[in-house]
Amino acid sequence: MVSYEIVDFFRVKDIVNYRLKFQVPLSYSGVEIPGCTVKEIYVVANITQKYDEKLHDVRVFPEAKTNLVLPEKPKIICYVQGGPGFPCGVPLSSTAFTKVLLDRGYQILFLDQRGTGLSTPLEVGTFSHLLPQINGESKEEYASRQLKFIVNFRADSIVEDYEFVRKALGIEKWSLLGQSYGGFTSFTYLSKYDTSLKEVLVTGGVPPINFSPDDVHSATYARTRERNEHYYDKYPQDKLKVRNILTYLSKNKVTLPNGGNLSVERFQQLGLLFGASGGTDHIHQLVVKFDYDLSTFGFPTYQILNEVQNDSTFDTNVIYPLFLEAIYCDGTGLGKKSSEWSSDRLRYATENTKFVFSEDSDHEVYFTGEMVYKSLYEDFAELKKFKELAYALHNNKEWSSLYDAKRLYETKVPIVSATYVYDQFVDFDLTRAVKKEVFKGNGNLKQYISSEFFHNGVRADAEKVLGSLFDLLDCEID
CATH class of the missing domain: 3.40.50.1820 (Alpha/Beta hydrolase fold, catalytic domain)
Structure with a gap:
């Protein structure tokens, strides 16, 4: 049959x-x-x-x-x-x-x-x-x-x-x-x-x-720092361009074509692209275009906003951001703990200072990577509807064994x-x-x-x- x-x-x-x-x-x-x-x-x-x-x-x-x-x-x-x-x-x-x-x-x-x-x-x-x-x-x-x-x-x-x-x-x-x-x-x-x-x-x-979610994300931040160091070593001119873009985003509400919000943190998450061959060069092209639009028109064009939106798949693959820390929660041993927004918390660790944008600082600002932040559920059009579920997942302590x-x-x-x-x-x-x-x-x-x-x-x-x-x-x- x-x-x-x-x-x-x-x-x-x-x-x-x-x-x-x-x-x-x-x-x-x-x-x-x-x-x-x-x-x-x-x-x-x-x-x-x-x-x-x-x-x-x-x-x-x-x-x-x-x-x-x-x-x-x-x-x-x-x-x-x-x-x-x-x-x-x-x-x-x-x-x-x-x-x-x-x-x-x-x-x-x-x-x-x-x-x-x-x-x-x-x-x-x-x-x-x-x-x-x-x-x-x-x-x-x-x-x-x-x-x-x-x-x-x-x-x-x-x-x-x-x-x-x-x-x-x-x-x-x-x-x-x-x-x-x-x-x-x-x-x-x-x-x-x-x-x-x-x-x-x-x-x-x-x-x-x-290993716990904190162990994983501590290591992930370290690897992402290395990728940023490589990026700015290859494209030192982007240090100022990235700061210009983030300063603009911090002062202006920028709406993406699908209604999402392009915040400072969302732009930084383009660092996900560092993980694949050619990702560094691709981000450079995005930064050049965005900064060029700001210097030419005083605002980003539809083209660059659409490109930034399409380079993040959180809206079309909602399991990914919802589960990104849940996959490290095993029902045995260390996995019994909730993730408690591990990557969000660790962003503010002393060694991760450059991942946090501040107008008052003069250092280069790092892109983030495969991390999820509470701000996702304010910035992404589809994820807004899953905000309460996201908090429930990150606070959950009962997990099946993997x-x-x-x-x-x-x-x-x-x-x-x-x-x-x-x-x-x-x-x-x-x-x-x-x-x-x-x-x-x-x-x-x-x-x-x-x-x-x-x-x-x-x-x-x-x-x-x-x-x-x-x-x-x-x-x-x-």
Whole structure:
């Protein structure tokens, strides 16, 4: 009996894509959420294969459009997307890491993680549809119910979705390639269902197991300071330009095209772009254009405001800012503590002075990075509606368990990781500490360590990064 619906089927040159829709429980623990209109949601997975005339040509096999066709012994690898809160793009060509994996004989499963893409996406409209506010209910009471609802969209539930899909497709074991937060999710998968996995590849995504949100953000601020130092060393002329822009924003209300507010803090968060190849140069171009507009017209043009807006995805991917500190809250050990707006608090630590703008200071002002601030829920048009939920999440002390250190230590599943020395988002030193303290030198986590790439290394050079990981798997080099 088919347990999925084919949403789409198409061929582009030498690849074929199937998009499959599965109905899964909202809560795998069966917890009832008062006022919720659904008990089940949908997740959609795309399976990408090399075109095979015997399997996919509808003239040869008419059912190809209406039934997923897999080889007799399918070799499936799940690309576990980064985030949290971002969908998987559907490959339209055999390039980058898609090509590397297909050429190695894999079929690739791209899952829109629950709450993203086609998988019951969460945004203001859909959220209020799935969990409407009750007449007479205060904002705080509604936020309490929203909290009970949204915790079902964490990594442990995402892993359950993968298991649901694996069983529905009749796959005994499959492999994982986890990028960034997808690597965190892969370690949760290993902690719960390592017997379902053949091998796990991780790129920039070894989670900070047994470290608190404050530990993580202390390290993140340090890495972001380094990126700012590099930026101003490369573009010293931008020190004055950035101060000019921030001074203007501090004195004027600037409204973005979608109605959001461009505050000092929101402009500084463009520092997220530092984490990928070319990010420093991109920010320079934004700064030059914005400062040029101010000197020419006395105000920013629509063009630059639209560009700044489009370089931040918080409005279109609301799970990302809502969960950015929640992903570091594990239900065991240090994770039992609430994050209490960790990155917001640590911004005012002595060593982080340059992250705080003041007209009275004369130092250069640093861009921030993968941090969330209370001001987000005043500045972003969509996030304003989630302000009470954001506070509930950051103050929450009851979290599900994400990692089982004992099981990770004992697992026989090969785990290989690309670890980037200058990764702005997943700290190198914390990653090494996890290897030492969780795996204790047993060889279960093998690392390809590189100072050549930033956080997006697998996209920047898939052949080199994945080739190095497969070498570790094939040769068992530590």
